[in-house]
Amino acid sequence: MPPVTAPMPQGSSSPSVRPREHWRSLEQLADTPEARSFLEREFPVGASELPEGIDRRSLVQLLGASLALAGLTGCRKPVENIVPYVTPPEELVPGMPxxxxxxxxxxxxxxxxxxxxxxxxxxxxxxxxxxxxxxxxxxxxxxxxxxxxxDPDRSTQPLQKAAGAAAPEKKTWADFVAAWKALEGDLVAAGGAGLAVLLPPAASPTLFRIVAALRQRFPGLLLAAWEPVHEGNAIAGAALLAGRPLRPSYDLGAARVVVSLDADLFLGEQDAVANARGFAAGRRLATEKDEMNRLWVVESAFTTTGGMADHRLALPSGRVGAVALALAQALGVPGVAGAGEVPGVPEKWLAALVKDLQANPGRGLVVAGRDQPAAVHALALAINTALGN
CATH class of the missing domain: 2.20.25 (N-terminal domain of TfIIb)
Known part of the structure; x- marks a missing residue:
């Protein structure tokens, strides 16, 4: 408990009238014998006495032995049984990758x-x-x-969560097959009504072939594709501009000016490896007359792309859309108006960015991050279209 200061008498403004008293309990303020005994002892009662029959040297030895045994237990290798092949695979040499x-x-x-x-x-x-x-x-x-x-937490078997259950129950693949056979007949008769399948977004031809066969057998199937981090905003932004869903693809090797609007182009975004390779190619100089590309970054958190930026501006993610709108209006993108001053964005910084993009028509690139809404992606694509990028 922190020390408490006793109040000074009313009408007194000088500490000389009554010195301030600090106390930790009402017993100490009352100056009881128990309080005085507690203050005179360094430790509580019994804490400073050794157990009967054990001196200080023996206690230190016991503590040292306990720590040594605990260390040996923590450093012991896990017990694993190495079982040789009964029928070894052909052309497999142990130790050779x-x-x-x-x-x-x-x-x-x-x-x-x-x-x-x-x-x-x-x-x-x-x-x-x-x-x-x-x-x-x-x-x-x-x-x-x-x-x-x-990963020890990697799922190794099917899970079934019953209605009202707090946690899913572990099952075997045999249980799944048996449960599916019991439901398959009714689902086929109903045309797949009541059956839903959740998949992660993918571009696998094999998965497409399996899904097509599944739809053919169950026409009423509800199929959904979702994952926490996805390209849905970029595709929706392209649909706002082009009228149909499209997935943008960028070539950073051909760009002299790259503008990243909260996009981690070199690690977190799609085609990060190709983006990094293209950007690195733009940094190489064949002659002394060549110029390196320039990277402008507006981001809400420090990223790999921000670490490579020539000009970086830290800004909350919610203001990136306002930066895209102001940039589009300053560049004269048709149909864009109403942009005002963006808090946290210096006018000189934005003016220099606009000048750099205008000086490199057809060789600039503006990219919005996947976490930005579809409207920001549409603005980025509109800027690229207006500049001929």
């Missing part, structure tokens, strides 16, 4: 990867040099994706 090519889905795209494995266990991921999306490079997200294969 093998590589295989695969594709990693990411949003609506796919990354070609080369995976190194030891005895059937993937251990390292690199980009596939023959794949156009990676060309031999891999981002931090790709490198870290291998950890998901060894």
């Amino acid at each position: 093998r590589q295989y090519a695969t594709t990693m889905p990411f949003g609506l795209g796919g990354y070609g990867l080369l995976v190194e494995s030891h005895e059937g266990r993937p251990t390292k991921i690199e980009g596939n040099e023959l794949h156009p999306a990676t060309a031999g490079s891999a981002s931090a997200l790709m490198q870290a994706s291998i950890l998901g294969l060894y």
